[in-house]
Amino acid sequence: MDLKKKLKSLIHKQDSQQSPVEEKISHDDFQREPSFTKFNQQQVTNPEEEQEVIDSIGEVYFKDETHDTSQLELEKLPEKLELEQIDNDRIKLRRQLQCVSRRVSELVLQNHPAYVGELQRVMELQKTLQLGSVICADARRQLSVARESFTTASLGLLANYRKRQLLKGLLKSLHTIKTMQRTDMRLREMMEEGDYCGAIQLCLECQKAAATFRHYKCISELSSKLQDTLDMLEEQLDVALSKICTNFDVHHYEKVQTAYKLLGKTQTAMDQLHMHFASAIHNTAFQIVLGYVELCSGTKETNFQKKQYADLCKYVTIESFTPCLIDLCKALWGVMRSYHKTMKWHEAHDIQTDSTESDVSRNVELSFDKRYIKQKLENGLIRIWQDVQQKVRTYILGIDLSEFKLDEFIQFLDLVNRMIEIGDEFCQSKSEGLQESLKQQSLNYFKNLHRAKMDELRMFLENEGWEMCPVKSNFHIVNLVEFRFMRHLNKDILALNHIDNSIDTNDTNFQERGGYFQDVIECSPFEIHVDQDENEDVFAGVGDVEEVERDSDSDSDIPDELKHDYIDEITGETHSRPGRRRITRSRSFHKNVSLVTNTSLNICRVIGKYMQMMRLLQPIAFDVLTSLAQLFDFYMYTVYIFFGYDLHSMDGLEINNRLKTTLLRIQTSLIVEVPLPSHTESTSQDNKDRIPQPHLSPIIDLHNASRLYGLAERIVAVESLIFLAQQLEFLEPHLETMIPSTKKAFLQQFYSQTVKMATELRKPVYWAVSSNVIHFDSILQSMSTVKWDIKEIMSQHNPYVDILIKNFADFHLRLSELSRHLPISRAAYEILWDHCIRLANRTFVDGYANAKKCTNEGRALMQLDFQQYLRSMEKLVDIRPIPDREYVETYIKAYYFPENQLESWLQEHREYTVRQLQALVSSVDHINKKARQKLCSMLEEAEKNKR
Amino acid sequence: MSETYDFLFKFLVIGSAGAGKSCILHQFIENKFKQDSNHTIGVEFGSKVVNVGGKSVKLQIWDTAGQERFRSVTRSYYRGAAGALLVYDITSRETYNALTNWLTDARTLASPNIVIILVGNKKDLETEREVTFLEASRFAQENELMFLETSALTGENVEETFLKCARSILTKIESGELDPERMGSGIQYGDASLRRLDRHKQQRELKKPDCTC
Numbered sequence A: 001m002d003l004k005k006k007l008k009s010l011i012h013k014q015d016s017q018q019s020p021v022e023e024k025i026s027h028d029d030f031q032r033e034p035s036f037t038k039f040n041q042q043q044v045t046n047p048e049e050e051q052e053v054i055d056s057i058g059e060v061y062f063k064d065e066t067h068d069t070s071q072l073e074l075e076k077l078p079e080k081l082e083l084e085q086i087d088n089d090r091i092k093l094r095r096q097l098q099c100v101s102r103r104v105s106e107l108v109l110q111n112h113p114a115y116v117g118e119l120q121r122v123m124e125l126q127k128t129l130q131l132g133s134v135i136c137a138d139a140r141r142q143l144s145v146a147r148e149s150f151t152t153a154s155l156g157l158l159a160n161y162r163k164r165q166l167l168k169g170l171l172k173s174l175h176t177i178k179t180m181q182r183t184d185m186r187l188r189e190m191m192e193e194g195d196y197c198g199a200i201q202l203c204l205e206c207q208k209a210a211a212t213f214r215h216y217k218c219i220s221e222l223s224s225k226l227q228d229t230l231d232m233l234e235e236q237l238d239v240a241l242s243k244i245c246t247n248f249d250v251h252h253y254e255k256v257q258t259a260y261k262l263l264g265k266t267q268t269a270m271d272q273l274h275m276h277f278a279s280a281i282h283n284t285a286f287q288i289v290l291g292y293v294e295l296c297s298g299t300k301e302t303n304f305q306k307k308q309y310a311d312l313c314k315y316v317t318i319e320s321f322t323p324c325l326i327d328l329c330k331a332l333w334g335v336m337r338s339y340h341k342t343m344k345w346h347e348a349h350d351i352q353t354d355s356t357e358s359d360v361s362r363n364v365e366l367s368f369d370k371r372y373i374k375q376k377l378e379n380g381l382i383r384i385w386q387d388v389q390q391k392v393r394t395y396i397l398g399i400d401l402s403e404f405k406l407d408e409f410i411q412f413l414d415l416v417n418r419m420i421e422i423g424d425e426f427c428q429s430k431s432e433g434l435q436e437s438l439k440q441q442s443l444n445y446f447k448n449l450h451r452a453k454m455d456e457l458r459m460f461l462e463n464e465g466w467e468m469c470p471v472k473s474n475f476h477i478v479n480l481v482e483f484r485f486m487r488h489l490n491k492d493i494l495a496l497n498h499i500d501n502s503i504d505t506n507d508t509n510f511q512e513r514g515g516y517f518q519d520v521i522e523c524s525p526f527e528i529h530v531d532q533d534e535n536e537d538v539f540a541g542v543g544d545v546e547e548v549e550r551d552s553d554s555d556s557d558i559p560d561e562l563k564h565d566y567i568d569e570i571t572g573e574t575h576s577r578p579g580r581r582r583i584t585r586s587r588s589f590h591k592n593v594s595l596v597t598n599t600s601l602n603i604c605r606v607i608g609k610y611m612q613m614m615r616l617l618q619p620i621a622f623d624v625l626t627s628l629a630q631l632f633d634f635y636m637y638t639v640y641i642f643f644g645y646d647l648h649s650m651d652g653l654e655i656n657n658r659l660k661t662t663l664l665r666i667q668t669s670l671i672v673e674v675p676l677p678s679h680t681e682s683t684s685q686d687n688k689d690r691i692p693q694p695h696l697s698p699i700i701d702l703h704n705a706s707r708l709y710g711l712a713e714r715i716v717a718v719e720s721l722i723f724l725a726q727q728l729e730f731l732e733p734h735l736e737t738m739i740p741s742t743k744k745a746f747l748q749q750f751y752s753q754t755v756k757m758a759t760e761l762r763k764p765v766y767w768a769v770s771s772n773v774i775h776f777d778s779i780l781q782s783m784s785t786v787k788w789d790i791k792e793i794m795s796q797h798n799p800y801v802d803i804l805i806k807n808f809a810d811f812h813l814r815l816s817e818l819s820r821h822l823p824i825s826r827a828a829y830e831i832l833w834d835h836c837i838r839l840a841n842r843t844f845v846d847g848y849a850n851a852k853k854c855t856n857e858g859r860a861l862m863q864l865d866f867q868q869y870l871r872s873m874e875k876l877v878d879i880r881p882i883p884d885r886e887y888v889e890t891y892i893k894a895y896y897f898p899e900n901q902l903e904s905w906l907q908e909h910r911e912y913t914v915r916q917l918q919a920l921v922s923s924v925d926h927i928n929k930k931a932r933q934k935l936c937s938m939l940e941e942a943e944k945n946k947r
Numbered sequence B: 001m002s003e004t005y006d007f008l009f010k011f012l013v014i015g016s017a018g019a020g021k022s023c024i025l026h027q028f029i030e031n032k033f034k035q036d037s038n039h040t041i042g043v044e045f046g047s048k049v050v051n052v053g054g055k056s057v058k059l060q061i062w063d064t065a066g067q068e069r070f071r072s073v074t075r076s077y078y079r080g081a082a083g084a085l086l087v088y089d090i091t092s093r094e095t096y097n098a099l100t101n102w103l104t105d106a107r108t109l110a111s112p113n114i115v116i117i118l119v120g121n122k123k124d125l126e127t128e129r130e131v132t133f134l135e136a137s138r139f140a141q142e143n144e145l146m147f148l149e150t151s152a153l154t155g156e157n158v159e160e161t162f163l164k165c166a167r168s169i170l171t172k173i174e175s176g177e178l179d180p181e182r183m184g185s186g187i188q189y190g191d192a193s194l195r196r197l198d199r200h201k202q203q204r205e206l207k208k209p210d211c212t213c
């Protein structure tokens, strides 16, 4: 250990000392024998002993080297020196020394080879170190040389190099700036080319670049300029966007959209787009109307530009109304289509982007955008349609269309209806605005038309000669061109009877209707079938000889259904009283005749037109129906006024009360009141919608006995009315399907109260003939000459019966004559005779009541007379039973009653007048005078009470 | 739409079947040729307001059926007509030959002062002409009729015919030859002239208490 340390310290010493000195160290020094060997080895002891000796060595000796052992031993010596002791100690020490020396030598010997090896390495190291030292010295020397000769030059060089590098960078920047400045021009070019996308991209790049070059002074100017350009670009883009509204172009739109996307302004773009659409609608509408207004006004007025749209619409002339409307609709449809395409584009585009985008956060933003756009577009639909509707509506209501020809009006309707359909397809809108305006215009138009038709009808009536218009005997309303439309409908409509069609057909329309926004349809829906079908087909001409030709059997094209209907209608009426068919005598009196006048034929035609209008003008169908009813009302009223009104004596018996009410209703609702001198003002307002009462053509003479008091005209009038009523009844189911179900009550009422009452008009009209044609007064006269207080039974009837029968026979003859030119209906025939017979019966009773005195024999004569009359009548006419015969017979026979029976009979039979009853009582000669007086006063009393 | 007019004239269109009466009327009112014209049944009616010499005149026109069997039902329309178009077909001598009968009818049934214009229709069918212009105009002269040849197909002279007739009536009114006040003249004052005549009329009405006959 100690040795090692020593060596180390030695090496340290060598390091610090000059190396050359070390070289002089001789290795031999170490090879020498240690010094202690000089001591002889007298005491070779065994190892244990030796160990013992060593152990006995005082601690002090191992303490440290510097310790002076000699000194120590000396000090140990006692004061009193004892040799022996000292010698002992000396021996002892010597032995110790010997042991230690031996041990040391042993150790030295033991470690010597290692020492030698180590030393060897040290030597080598020393050599290497010396070499390194030489190199270092050399390098130092060289370095100092270099330091001296290079520093300044290289520094300069480096600095220059760096400068060069910097300048290079600057040059690049300047180049970029220069390009950037030039970019502006390029941007403008790109804008003009419509490459908004590229332009924006470029612009944005420039801006980014500008930001990195912010430190250059010139850049600030450039970047503000760039901002301007960008703003301008956005404006340009906006303009480009606005062009979409009137003419959607996929590529164009795609470009614009991408551009907006680049700007990160897709939502703003959407908002802008909607604004553009709104203004496009306005501008388009305004420009079109303006164009037409200016075109038509010539150069009179020039400030139309400044007018409001609604005002402007009022300047459209009636001639230019339709073309302008077509253009307007076309243009507005164009805008709508652009909108539709925009939507379609977005739908398609969204699907595309869905799949391509992968970034999550970007995706969220995108889907938000998408939702926003979708919402906006969907909401926009309704807004757009509202705007369009508003424009069209304002236009429609701008002017009065009542001067339109019917087909022109139909075309107008068609256009607007098409627009409504478009609206429906566009956004499922019910288009209340348009419907309303359509209704308003239709109503106005129809009212005017109806007014004209009513005036026309009045003229027809005033010129009517009440001659039968020669049409084939089985003429039916469906033969007229105006009813051609019903042949298409034929059975279907009857089957549809109970279905409320207004909603139904709308639904089917919805399904069948062609898509107005399908891409394939590039031409506007306002150019397709406007001119072909509607005009020609619906309102074809008025003449139609083939259908109404007398001889032709041309109703083959009428569906069988209708024929049946028609026949049923007839037989239904004639079969109502059984037994009549057996009678063959008056075959000339027709069961049923198709009897028309010029006027009623015209009414039929107008009805046909009205029915077509009901189909076309659905919203005002009911108004049309009420007008249609007025046509009939007016005819019926006129027939009554002309032929049934001038009655001298019209017992309540003859005119139906319900008919009376109906006629009164017509008069108050339809006919101009003849102003009373006292209050002319108050009625004038009401009269505006009414028609003056027509006057019978002066060529008609209803007072000429030789012409049977106008019987022919009366028949034509009433029977044509009834025929018209039958035609209307045939139409009832059709009409019913055409009006809202809520209005059906009106129809029913019209039929039950008016149409069905037409037959009732026969009575008052024919009454005038029946009451004049037989000279009842002269009969009564000749009856008064007959004596009834005879005492014997007569076998011969009185001559007045012959006179009466002669009268009847004459009438019968003339009637048959008439029926050769004019089909007289069975019903007319019966009513005429019924009246005559009833009047005759009355005459009989009147005549018999005139008898002051009467005997049983006289009464028998009365019976004989009456029987004679009955028998003759039964031969003459085929009316069974003879009406009212009991009326006469009962009166005659009452004479035979005893007093008490007569009293109750008198009370029961109020169909006789008091005068007739009193006459009966006073003529009875088998009751005493007192009793007669009593009965008479009883009658008087009853009469008084009645009042 | 209050139709204002100064006068109302009742017109009549007569002549043999197929002469083109209905087509002429249709052309006059609708400005179109009536393609599928069938024989008229009874009468048809049409009206139009025209401007004649600064006056607006409403024409009420009755188009009658020319077929023989309708004679009786059309007679009642003659009465009180102020003007009549007597139509024949230049390609059919038969229709021309019937003119005398029609003329007698018109003169007897209508107002004696009726203004009649002879109309040779189907002028467009020059190649099939059977009645020359000269012949017809001689007939017109002899019977004191005005005369024009028309084509309902092309519309040539159609409006002119009506205007000419109306103009003639108007001149007669102005010269006093025709009196609109007379019953059955076929002439009425319209709203426009009524207003002018208002005072007149009121006085007259006092004198004529009841004219419903």
Ligand SMILES: Nc1nc2c(ncn2[C@@H]2O[C@H](COP(=O)(O)OP(=O)(O)OP(=O)(O)O)[C@@H](O)[C@H]2O)c(=O)[nH]1
Pocket (backbone or CB within 6 Å): A543, B015, B016, B017, B018, B019, B020, B021, B022, B023, B024, B034, B035, B037, B038, B039, B040, B041, B064, B065, B066, B067, B121, B122, B123, B124, B125, B150, B151, B152, B153, B154
């Ligand atoms: N080429 C040509 N044909 C015409 C002209 N006018 C009428 N027609 C034809 O003549 C035929 C008869 O015409 P309508 O007008 O019906 O004759 P109408 O005089 O009214 O006949 P009725 O009503 O029976 O009295 C039709 O086929 C028309 O097409 C015309 O100016 N030129």
Ligand SMILES: [Mg+2]
Pocket (backbone or CB within 6 Å): A543, B021, B022, B023, B038, B039, B040, B063, B064, B065, B066
């Ligand atoms: Mg005709």
